[in-house]
Amino acid sequence: MFKTVLFPIDQSRETREAADVVTNVVKKYSSRLVLLSVVEEPPPDAPSADPMVSPEVVAKLLENAQSLFSGQGIQSETLERQGKPAFTICDVADEIGADLIIMGCRGLGLTEEGADDSVTTRVINLSPCPVLIVP
Numbered sequence: 001m002f003k004t005v006l007f008p009i010d011q012s013r014e015t016r017e018a019a020d021v022v023t024n025v026v027k028k029y030s031s032r033l034v035l036l037s038v039v040e041e042p043p044p045d046a047p048s049a050d051p052m053v054s055p056e057v058v059a060k061l062l063e064n065a066q067s068l069f070s071g072q073g074i075q076s077e078t079l080e081r082q083g084k085p086a087f088t089i090c091d092v093a094d095e096i097g098a099d100l101i102i103m104g105c106r107g108l109g110l111t112e113e114g115a116d117d118s119v120t121t122r123v124i125n126l127s128p129c130p131v132l133i134v135p
Contacts, residue, residue: 005031006098008038008089008123009065011057014104018134019065022102023072025132031099033076035065036092038085055080086122094128102132 007022009015026033037058062078069076081088093101103120124131 002029002031002100004098006101008036018104021134036079038088039082085119090126105135
């Protein structure tokens with residue numbers, strides 16, 4: 001049913017909590033697991049304290065996530081992309097032929113419009129495949 005699962009990750013608590021659901025789904029359906037982290041370019045005039053704009057931090061995050069799943073007996077692929085998180089997640093889902101995106105309910109990213117329009121909300125609205133949101 002879910003041949004390819006895309007798991008966008010960041011450093012949020014929601015991502016860590018969603019990892020258990022990802023493990024269960026991938027094992028149940030013998031899915032291919034693709035881990036994605038998006039490096040977002042900060043606005044040129046704003047100093048950024050966001051760790052997700054550092055390629056080094058993102059690379060380490062992907063490495064740690066891959067190790068976590070490997071310890072559960074799950075092989076995974078990693079992708080690091082640059083861009084706006086919601087759009088990039090949906091583009092990658094389309095590119096890899098994802099059957100399911102699993103993500104935390106909030107994550108670190110809010111859009112420019114603020115708290116009412118999170119990255120998760122945008123992914124739900126733009127996704128080319130079903131999205132499982134883990135509260």
